[in-house]
Amino acid sequence: MTVLLTVLAVLLLAALLLLAAFWGLSAKAQTPKRRPIERVPDMPYEDITFPSHGSTLKGWFVPSRTSTPDGAKQPVIIIAHGWNSNRSRVLRYARPLYDAGYALLLYDARSHGESDGIPAPSGMAFRDDLVSAVDYLTRRPDIDPERIGALGHSLGGFGTVAALWDEHRLRAVVTDSMPVRIETMIYSELSRLRLPKFPLAYIIPKIWLRRSRIDRNKAAEFDLIGAIKRRQGSVPVLHVHSRNDDYIPSAELDYLASHRLAGAEHLYVQAPGHSSSETDPQFWNRVLRFFNEHLCPVT
Template sequence: MKATLGGVVGFIIIGALLAWLVWQMGVRSQRPRKLPNLDAPDVSTEWGPVTFMSHGSKVEGWLLQPAAHAESKEGKLPIIVIAHGWGSNRTRVLRYAHSLYQAGFAVFMYDARSHGDSDSIHAPSALMFRDDVMVAVEVARHLPGIDAQRIAVLGHSLGGFGALLALESGMDVKAVVTDSMPVHFETMLKSELRRKKLPVFPLAYVIPMIWLIRSGISRAQFKAANIPLILEKYAGRAEAGLTPVLMVHSNGDEFISVKELRELKEQLPEGIIDTLFVSTSGHSTSEQEPAFWERVIPFLQEQVVNAVGKKEACGTRLQATRENI
């Protein structure tokens, strides 16, 4: 009898230790790298620091201005908000900046919470990236010299994931460009587990529950973070009142497989998203291929720089339609 009781107690202790170990792994996987930024961005244009608050935490950013001659006729600039990915920071997405400000865009980049020089929070998540990019867009809208009606977001990896989630939450931008973005949250989690040298099985099936508990995210909120469904509802032609979305991925990305975007393209009805597949190696190299900028800059010029004219033309057509009814 005593031996049986001792075995039960031992089993309970071992089970408790395993549960604690898995919980600690979940905590570790939810703690992104916090990489320091350069003291000043290595850019060939004017820049300045920008500090703002996101959900009670301080967020640090940079505003880069193009050359004065690139300003619009109205004296206000279109702006691109750049959202970095998990474990990254604004310095690491400076690789996008030069081509953008050379094309006449102001560029606003920031460290998401728990990244770079921004304040840390208890439990970062994909929804945190969504909330931070929404706040950053509103901050950009009120920056001096910026045209509040001509804003777009360029999001890398989980930054792009958060930007698309933000469309469902009401983020008002003229366009979204994603680069090397996971289509499913589970993909990012599995990739992060591999990077931290943690076993994918069974952690990839247990840790999401730990993340949800620590982040205070309900199961309903988690299920609603469905990129294909969000794109079907909110992405498309600006003339239809939707947000144009261009999704870029490299065939040589070994961290987030290009397979997901190819499957998404086949899954969605034609005309919902634009896609571009490049051939660089790595998760953060797409912009190194000339085809990236040959597609991204004209897309942003069409959707953002010409946004006011398109809006006015659309309004004129609607007014003419009403008068003919």
């Protein structure tokens, strides 16, 4: 009996140590790298802050170049960065949109850039921060609440589309290099961290949800196909992905396109890597045409 109890105690201790190791690796994979703000907009801008679920987000508001003192309301595009990024790293999208006549809002998601941190950021946190950005814009008297669009890169795109479950104020959405499935996010991050996919890819999602306090009902909102279906016909979406993306494979867009969702357009480009779709000549031709059709800027 004593031997049996000893064996059981050793097995229990080993199981606890293994669980602690998995928990630690999951926490590491769920902790984004804080990158410094490397540059500021090269057009007039305001430093802004706004609340999001008890935290303070920092960002920039760039007035439209066509704004006038008479208080005419401006169309605006929110630019949402991805995981391990910040608002300065998506300034690459700003100039063409600004030149096209749009006001812009760029911000740091929680636990990124200069915004407040939270214990367990997730795709749902990105979604909630995007909605908070929309809340902020609708309180500004210089913004037309009927002409709010969004451009989200990578997980910023995921959070923007996930917001469509409940968010009805967006009038046009563009995603760039967006992961569609949770498992793709997990595989990509494990590869980046050089951690083994087995068994972590099966364990980490459960630990992430627990650390983020996301219950089963909320986890269902990770279904981007369902979110787009919910708004199809009312919120047009353009999905862009590079065939040469080495972080989130373009198979994600293949998967999304295979569902043939009404109101969802698709564009494949040939830019190198995960963060340079905008360098492909097709990108701005299609993206600006899309936003102009649905947001009608005054140029």
